[in-house]
Amino acid sequence: MNYNSWTFWILFAVVIAPYWRLSHRRQNDLLLVASYFFYGFWDYRFLFLILISTSIDYIGGLGVAGVRLTADRVQRLGVLTVATAILLCTNVRYPDLFQGFVELDVQRILAALPHTLHDFYIPIAVAAVCLTYGGALPWLYELPDAARRKVFLVISMVANLGILGFFKYFDFFIGSFRTLVMTMGLGEPSWTALGILLPAGISFYTFQAMSYTIDIYRGETKPTQHFRDFALFVCFFPHLVAGPIMRAHTLLPQVVNPRSLASGAFEEGLYLVVIGLFKKIVIADNMAIIANYVFNRFQYGEAVALTGLDVLVGVYAFAFQIYGDFSGYSSIARGISKWLGFELIINFNIPYLAVSPRDFWRRWHISLSTWLRDYLYLSLGGNRFGQLMTYRNLLITMLLGGLWHGANWTFVAWGLYQGAILCVNRLLNVSDDIATENMAGRAYWLWRVFLMFHLTCIGWLLFRADSFASVWQMASLMATNLEITPFAISSFATIVFYVTPIFVLEWLVEGERRLGRLLISNWLLRAPVYSYLVLMLVIFHAGEAHEFIYFQF
Amino acid sequence: MPVKPMSSSTSSSSVDPLLKIVLSLLVLLVVLETITRTVLFPMSLDFGRFGSYGQRADALQSQAGLRVAFIGNSATEAGIDVGVLKDTLSTSGVLVPNIELFLADGSGINTWRSMMNRYFWQRGNAPDLIVITFFGPGLDDAREFEVGRLAQFFTDLEDGPELFQFDLVTTGQRIEWVLDSVWATYAVRDRIKDRVLSLFVPNYKEYATAMHDAVNRDALKKGWPRRSAMKSHHSLQSVLRCARQFGSHLLFVAYPMRETEYTVDPEALRLIRDFGADYLDMRDRIHLEHTLYQDTYHLTTTGKPIYTKRFAEVLAPMLRTLSRSGRLADTSTGAAQK
Numbered sequence: 061m062n063y064n065s066w067t068f069w070i071l072f073a074v075v076i077a078p079y080w081r082l083s084h085r086r087q088n089d090l091l092l093v094a095s096y097f098f099y100g101f102w103d104y105r106f107l108f109l110i111l112i113s114t115s116i117d118y119i120g121g122l123g124v125a126g127v128r129l130t131a132d133r134v135q136r137l138g139v140l141t142v143a144t145a146i147l148l149c150t151n152v153r154y155p156d157l158f159q160g161f162v163e164l165d166v167q168r169i170l171a172a173l174p175h176t177l178h179d180f181y182i183p184i185a186v187a188a189v190c191l192t193y194g195g196a197l198p199w200l201y202e203l204p205d206a207a208r209r210k211v212f213l214v215i216s217m218v219a220n221l222g223i224l225g226f227f228k229y230f231d232f233f234i235g236s237f238r239t240l241v242m243t244m245g246l247g248e249p250s251w252t253a254l255g256i257l258l259p260a261g262i263s264f265y266t267f268q269a270m271s272y273t274i275d276i277y278r279g280e281t282k283p284t285q286h287f288r289d290f291a292l293f294v295c296f297f298p299h300l301v302a303g304p305i306m307r308a309h310t311l312l313p314q315v316v317n318p319r320s321l322a323s324g325a326f327e328e329g330l331y332l333v334v335i336g337l338f339k340k341i342v343i344a345d346n347m348a349i350i351a352n353y354v355f356n357r358f359q360y361g362e363a364v365a366l367t368g369l370d371v372l373v374g375v376y377a378f379a380f381q382i383y384g385d386f387s388g389y390s391s392i393a394r395g396i397s398k399w400l401g402f403e404l405i406i407n408f409n410i411p412y413l414a415v416s417p418r419d420f421w422r423r424w425h426i427s428l429s430t431w432l433r434d435y436l437y438l439s440l441g442g443n444r445f446g447q448l449m450t451y452r453n454l455l456i457t458m459l460l461g462g463l464w465h466g467a468n469w470t471f472v473a474w475g476l477y478q479g480a481i482l483c484v485n486r487l488l489n490v491s492d493d494i495a496t497e498n499m500a501g502r503a504y505w506l507w508r509v510f511l512m513f514h515l516t517c518i519g520w521l522l523f524r525a526d527s528f529a530s531v532w533q534m535a536s537l538m539a540t541n542l543e544i545t546p547f548a549i550s551s552f553a554t555i556v557f558y559v560t561p562i563f564v565l566e567w568l569v570e571g572e573r574r575l576g577r578l579l580i581s582n583w584l585l586r587a588p589v590y591s592y593l594v595l596m597l598v599i600f601h602a603g604e605a606h607e608f609i610y611f612q613f
Numbered sequence: 614m615p616v617k618p619m620s621s622s623t624s625s626s627s628v629d630p631l632l633k634i635v636l637s638l639l640v641l642l643v644v645l646e647t648i649t650r651t652v653l654f655p656m657s658l659d660f661g662r663f664g665s666y667g668q669r670a671d672a673l674q675s676q677a678g679l680r681v682a683f684i685g686n687s688a689t690e691a692g693i694d695v696g697v698l699k700d701t702l703s704t705s706g707v708l709v710p711n712i713e714l715f716l717a718d719g720s721g722i723n724t725w726r727s728m729m730n731r732y733f734w735q736r737g738n739a740p741d742l743i744v745i746t747f748f749g750p751g752l753d754d755a756r757e758f759e760v761g762r763l764a765q766f767f768t769d770l771e772d773g774p775e776l777f778q779f780d781l782v783t784t785g786q787r788i789e790w791v792l793d794s795v796w797a798t799y800a801v802r803d804r805i806k807d808r809v810l811s812l813f814v815p816n817y818k819e820y821a822t823a824m825h826d827a828v829n830r831d832a833l834k835k836g837w838p839r840r841s842a843m844k845s846h847h848s849l850q851s852v853l854r855c856a857r858q859f860g861s862h863l864l865f866v867a868y869p870m871r872e873t874e875y876t877v878d879p880e881a882l883r884l885i886r887d888f889g890a891d892y893l894d895m896r897d898r899i900h901l902e903h904t905l906y907q908d909t910y911h912l913t914t915t916g917k918p919i920y921t922k923r924f925a926e927v928l929a930p931m932l933r934t935l936s937r938s939g940r941l942a943d944t945s946t947g948a949a950q951k
Contacts, residue, residue, distance in 0.1 A: 066785040327631055353824055356831045550820035557813045583630035587637045594638055595645070599802045599809070 061101040063392045064341050071098060076399060084318040088292050091400070095297035099260070106259040108148045109223060112186075114287075114294045115141055116219045117269040119197070121283035121290075123212030124276045128201055137287070138190040142183055149182040150174040209277055216273040224266045227259055232467030261301030263464055267431055269294050272308040274435055281309040289315050298400070299393040302386070304407040304427035311402070319401030327579055331590075332395030335562075338593045339388030343558050345602035347381035350374060350551045351524065358530040368538040369548040375517045375534075377551065378524045380559050383412065386425065410566050412516070415508035417481040419492045420516060432461050450486065455479035465523070470531070474522040481515055558600070565589065642798070649798045649805070657804060659718070663766040669713050670732040673740060676711040679932075682733070684725045685746040687718040688868050691911035692746070694921040701925030707932050713740075717767075721751045723758055723780045726848040727767040729855065739859040742932075745852075748868040748910065749833075752881040754779065754845045760786055761800035764793030779847040826908040833873060833909070844878055853888035862935065863890035866924070869899060871906040891931065899923040 061068045075094045079087055100107045115137055122129060129137075153172040160168035174180065193215075200211055238249050272293070275281040284290050293312050299305075354374025357363040390407035397404045407426050414420035421429040440453040455476065462475015494508065495501045518535075525531045579586070654660045673680050683689055695712050702709050715732060717724055725745060733739060760781065768776060773790075781787045793800035811817040856863045865885055867877055877894075885892050905916030912920055 066788040067783075070784065330631075349824060349828065352831065353827050356827070360831070360834060546816050547820065547823070550814050550816050553814040554810070554820075557810065583633045586630070587634045590634050591638050591641050595641070598642075598799055599805050601802070 061098055063389065064337065067101075068098075072396060079400065080321065087319070088289060088315060091296065092288055092292045095292065095295040095300060098297040099295060099300060102260045103257065105148050106262075108144055109227070109259055109262065110265060110295050111141060111144050111291075113220060113223065113266060113269045114291045117216055117273050117294070118287055118290045119193075120212045120216030120273045121276045122285065123197075123200060123215075124209045124273060125283045126201075126205065126208065127283060127285065129197070133287075134194050134197060138194050141190055142187045145183040145186040146180075149186075150179045213273055213277045217270065220266050220270045224262060227257075227262055229463075229467045236469070264303050264305055265294055265300060267428075267464075268305050268307075271305070271431065271435060272312070275308050281307075281312065284312060284316060286316070296397075296402070298397045298402070299390075299404055302389045302393070303425070304390055304393065304405050305431050306404060306427070307431075310405065314402050321399070321401055324579060325398045325401075329395040329398035331579060332391045332398065334395075334590065334593050334597070335565075336388045336391030336393075336395060338562065338597055339384040339391065341388075341601040342596045343384030343562060344381045344388060346558050346600065347377040347384060347555065349602060350377035350554065351381050355524055355526070355530070358533055359526045363533060363537075366537065367543040367545050367548070368541040369543060370545055370551070371534045371537050372517075372542075373548050373551040373555070375521050375524075375538075377555055379412070379513070379517050379520050380555060382520065382523075383408075387411075410563075412513050412563075413509055413567070414512050414516075415494060415505065416490065416492050416512060417478065417485045417515065420512060421478075421482070428461065428464070432457050432464075436460060451483045454482045454486070458482060470522055470525055470528065473528070473531075474519055477519050477522055481519075561592065646796065646798050649801060653801065653805065653808075654797070657801075659804075660766070660801070663717070663762070666715055666728070666732045667736065670715070670736060670738045670740075673711055673713045674736075674738040678708065678710040679742065680711045680740045681709055681713070681742045681744060682740040683712065683714045683716070683744045683746065684728065685714075685716055685744075686720045686751075687716065688748060688870075688910040688912075689714065689746040690716050690718075691907070692868065692917060692920045693924070694917050697918045697921040698925050701922050702929050702932070705926060705929035707929045709932070717759075717762065719759060721747070721755050721758060722753070722846075722848040722852065723755050724763060724767060726852050727763055727772065727776075727780075729852060730772070731767055731769075733861070734855050734859055739861045742862050742864060742935075743856060744864045744866060746866045746868050748870050749873075749875045750844070750878065752846065752849050752865065753878055754848055760789045761793040761802065764790045765797060765800040768794075770794055779845075779851075822908075830909055844880065846878075846881055846884055849881055849884055853884060853890060856890070857888055863888075864928075864931070865890060865892045867892070867894040867896055868910075869896045869901055869920075871901075871903055871909050873909060891935075893927060893931070895920075895924060895927070898927050 061071065071094060075090060079090060082090060096107055096110075099110060119129065119134075119137070151174050156168060156172035160166070160172055200208060203211060234251065238252070241247070241249050272281070272283075272290075276283050284293075289312070293306075293308065293315050296306075296311070296315070351374055354366065354371055355378070357366055387408035390404075394404045394406070405427055409423040409426065411420055411424035414423050437453055437457040440456060441449055442453060443450040456479075458479030459472060459475040462471045462473070462478065465471045465474070494505045496505050521531055521534060525534065654664075670682070673682060683693060685693075693714065695714070698712065699709060715728055717728065720728075722745075729743070733743075758780075763776075763780075768790075770791075776790065777787055781790050798805065807817070807821065810821075814820065853863065863885075882892060899920065901912070901916060901920060905913055905919065907913050
């Protein structure tokens, strides 16, 4: 269920219709049910993972803060977790079961139910973990304050990263290790990848849940004792699968406290939803056609007819695709959150107007870059231990940031590349404050934007290419053959057609930071903007709906 | 607990401009809809053709002698030359005076079923022979297809229940079809998009064609697109059933593609056989050089008569056999009788 699908908007209509007529607590319950429905729509079994993350961090947060859960509440949480494991992870074939009940066919009902011990492995393992953890809790609470805080934090981190590591990286590392063993001539290992399905948005909600426990550990936020509120904090559907990654101290109070629809919030939300849909459906999906064409030629070994300029245009197209895709999702998430009385942070601020790598990461995926800065870079020591350690910390942070995006060595390379250009940026120590009052200043600013955009594009080449061989081929072509072709001209014109108006608009309203300027302007000024966006949405969407790229992260 | 209804939180001063914006947008959409219906529809060759299919089906029905209807997509259009077909059949001693093409680009069995319902069965028309040319999984039920065209030209709102049961199985498709049925601009948005882009993008037509072909080829590399993992043949069964009921004979022709192997689903072949229809695999009957294709599916102007001629040569004995068995009208030519 994507924002660019009718199904989502039906769900949202069902939620918003009664929403503002309900009490605060019922609003939260409605949002929790809708969020689980939204996530379960991909694959209901993955709901169990969210529940596990939620339970671990709920107990962890309280444990770090020294708030004891009563035995009764621990038992109820354990029963809920095991029951969910039985319902979702025992291979019950629900469509058959439903059909069996409709037809009163006992055989069909029995056939749809789990009937081997193998089917119950997960619930048995979950029950064992619950019993062990539940049994150990009273003992953990008795530990000295510092030890208790550390132990609960470590349990939370290990569990979260364990789930993320298994579902996202297990097959990747197994595959890489197999390749390594075979390359070294040690024969073909017998173990193979498990073919694990990647749960949508697992990196987003895992990072958000982890930040909750860490923030409590650091004394930056207080835990909630209300499980359903915490569950909503973890799985709030507008930003569940592709961010922005919200911090507990920002989002949790909005969950816990009654909300109201601020004046102007409706139109602000409307603008954000429309511009977000525009970025996704009009820009990203149309740019995807050009980018896929170019990158697929190298993936399928059909690139003989392409020139370096064709490749460059393909990389430009991908740059705008990923921007439209991801910033579009963030805009829609912010817009519908506003309609629900929530305020999510701005995740993008015209990143392609950045003048340096440091400036870029202040504008691109702001919620991730600040997360990595606060929980990884600073934890590694930040810039407190000299230049060399700072460079090391930058490289490690960005490398892991790259790996966060996906289980592939090209993402690792992309992360390293970003770390490297950040290091060079730091080494050169060039100021980002550029005076643009005179012509020379404006020209210098333009040159820096141009340079940074192309540095970013080199990164996107690593990010999008299917292999290093493709990266090498594409880069070589760009360096050696810039022959102008009809394809390059047509593609470039297509990019300009789709991208230019929206960048002018974004430049005028400074991303989403000065949105008010537009929203309080005369309606005669706003009407053409909305008309343009809606008409483009109606007519210029790419024929094929593409999933949001960041769902896979 | 203070609860604010949505409307109460929006001050009247901010509602009025928003209402004006919405109204101005509605006016714009109405103007665009009018332009689409009055200017764009008559300008489009395709739309004109779709609009004429009903009359052409009626005209075909009113003719004496064997009446043949070709159903298919752009591959049929690029592959069948009616003049060459008639001449070659005639040379082979088979007289087929009435041939009419009913084509829709990128279509498959779901769309063809709707076209046959609308132009043949619902109007009481039953061509003697209906030749359905397909490739790949074109006889399997599709999960995605051009809903806008289906809604505007090939179905009515009363077709909804049947479409919803077999063709438009997702909520999104159903909403899209309803919108497309009543909102022409939305239904034909791809055509408007092409027209606007051709003003801005140099060499747009050639560029779009090349990109479209590449997208199709890339999709084929990952398996046939727009098909569900579980094959089904509701549309094929419906077509076979209706043809039998109305007395039309069906001939399914597997079309040869460039550099692309495909297997026709055995279940589809079984259904064709069980319903007494004919199946002709042209891939076994002709080898076409790559240079005779424009792209993966479409023949060049040189390839078109070559394919048509060979197809007619294969078709002629089939028609004679069918005619002799009484399943088709007499197809013998005077020349042949001499």
